[in-house]
Amino acid sequence: MNGLSLIQEAALAYAWMNQDSNTRDFTNLGISEAFIALKNQRMIEMQTDWEHSLVMFQSMLPAGSEHYDKARKARRWFKPVSDEADGLMMYLAVQDEEKRKSEDRHAFVSVDFDKDTYYSELSRCGLLNVQWADDSPYLVTVTDEGRIYANGWFQERMDERIQSISVAPVINNNVSAKANAEAEIGDVTIGATVGALLDLDIEQKLKDDAQEAVKNLEKAAKDKNKEKFAEKLEKVASIAKSSAEIASIVLPFVQIAIKSLIG
Incomplete structure (x- = not known):
């Protein structure tokens, strides 16, 4: 995942789980080559012998922690296990x-x-x-x-999910479709979207939630974080259910955000 083989991902997960324990000798796991590969990629700090069979783990390095966090979040999205x-x-x-x-x-x-x-x-x-x-x-x-x-x-499933999620179908037809004229935006940017939300005559908490949701969506798109984007997109969809006014504003921005994510 993300450039590491299965055995290297397993080694990284084991190192991360045991970084604060007294266990330092990982040799008996039988995956010494994977740990050495992580060392060579500056993901962990460890010592070995001239045969490259001994693995004495020392610490996680920033690149290793960052990779683990990203891969772990993706796996948690697929199956929420401990x-x-x-x-x-x-x-x-x-x-x-x-x-x-x-x-x-x-x-x-x-x-x-x-x-x-x-x-x-x-x-x-x-x-x-x-x-x-x-x-x-x-x-x-x-x-x-x-x-x-x-x-x-499962990352292929994540890509399909992002492509298929749409805010529009969740708007209840019984909700008034009349939108505030001031909420119409021509230049679809985060600033214009937030500004249009501020102008709406709706409950302040709902307005605040909508602003936070689109900002988080934009950040996930910029970071190219697909699992986080799917999560934030569902939040935007949930908020759009309650207000046709909000939906009319955020839908154009969502389309731009999706293009930014996959572009």
């Missing part, structure tokens, strides 16, 4: 990928009985298929949805 469950899922997805390369039948992944809560969480979200024995995970496989989650393939 950070602990996310870290486990990424590690199990690496096992699944390796086993599927060499095995024809179901690729069973490892079970950690100390993390049964997270296996249950991932199972409820459809990312793992878990067979239980005495309330403990017994046989575990990664589902297709789990592979989509771990590899970041």
Whole structure:
């Protein structure tokens, strides 16, 4: 995701989750090459030996924290699981990928009985298929949805979602379509949009919410943050439901914002 392989994403997630713990020797995870790749990309600080098998983690670096935050937000958008469950899922997805390369039948992944809560969480979200024995995970496989989650393939769905979301259909036909003439804007900019909202004769709180929503939408578009843009776009749509006056102002701006995001 975003330039890293699955195994590197898993290594980064593990490093992030353990950055404040006493655990520093990551060698036994069996993914030393991934940690070294992160070190070479200045995402983590670590020490290794001349064979590049030892991994003694030291700290996260700014580039690594930034990448993790962005990737984690994207995965959370797809499936809202805890950070602990996310870290486990990424590690199990690496096992699944390796086993599927060499095995024809179901690729069973490892079970950690100390993390049964997270296996249950991932199972409820459809990312793992878990067979239980005495309330403990017994046989575990990664589902297709789990592979989509771990590899970041859901980002294609995010793109489709942004393209399909439209504010216009959510306006109730029973709401008066009469808009304040002063709210008509020719030059669709954030300044003109906010100015037109200020001129509306509506409840102040609704006006404030609308201004904040379009500002947040503009920022997400400028940042090219698709998951955040989808979130902010839904907020704009929700506000537009309550007022045809607001909808008539924000719709042109939304169209410009979408073009800015995908342009």
